[in-house]
């Protein structure tokens with residue numbers, strides 16, 4: 518990405534309104550304000566974002582337990598997509614995780630989510646399983662991926 522005018526930072530309760538707005542734009546089954554609020558109260562929960570001139574353009578959230586993390590959401594505002602922002606945010610967050618001593622990353626993604634699949638596999642995530650008919654709205658499969666953050 519040639520545009521470095523995005524500011525990377527950890528997000529908190531003061532970003533709640535912006536998070537909820539972006540979540541609604543990016544996901545048909547969006548998390549509510551209360552869901553974000555409850556997660557943000559937990560110290561194992563992290564959200565990092567990329568802002569441009571103070572406006573939230575992308576965010577990524579994960580839970581950390583021991584030396585593992587599970588990616589919950591990664592979203593880029595439609596106006597900022599296909600400019601390498603998803604790649605940049607994922608890279609920055611995974612680097613942060615490595616510095617935190619996290620060794621293994623996990624995630625699940627809808628089989629039809631081509632954009633996310635290209636992004637994650639590009640980082641070396643490997644499919645380790647499938648949850649058949651996992652998503653209740655359309656019975657779509659969830660693909661489970663993992664990435665070793667500290668390969669020997």
Ligand SMILES: CC(C)(COP(=O)(O)OP(=O)(O)OC[C@H]1O[C@@H](n2cnc3c(N)ncnc32)[C@H](O)[C@@H]1OP(=O)(O)O)[C@@H](O)C(=O)NCCC(=O)NCCS
Pocket residue numbers: 543544589590591592593594597598599600601602603604605626630631632633635636639
């Ligand atoms: C998935 C998402 C985060 C990607 O963000 P992005 O900023 O557009 O991604 P990038 O520009 O960094 O592109 C990363 C790679 O994915 C590819 N890609 C992105 N969107 C794509 C699409 N719709 N179809 C095919 N490939 C796509 C890019 O070409 C790039 O590939 P490359 O590394 O070979 O060049 C974004 O589409 C999004 O927010 N989607 C809605 C929310 C979502 O589904 N999140 C994931 C599950 S939580």
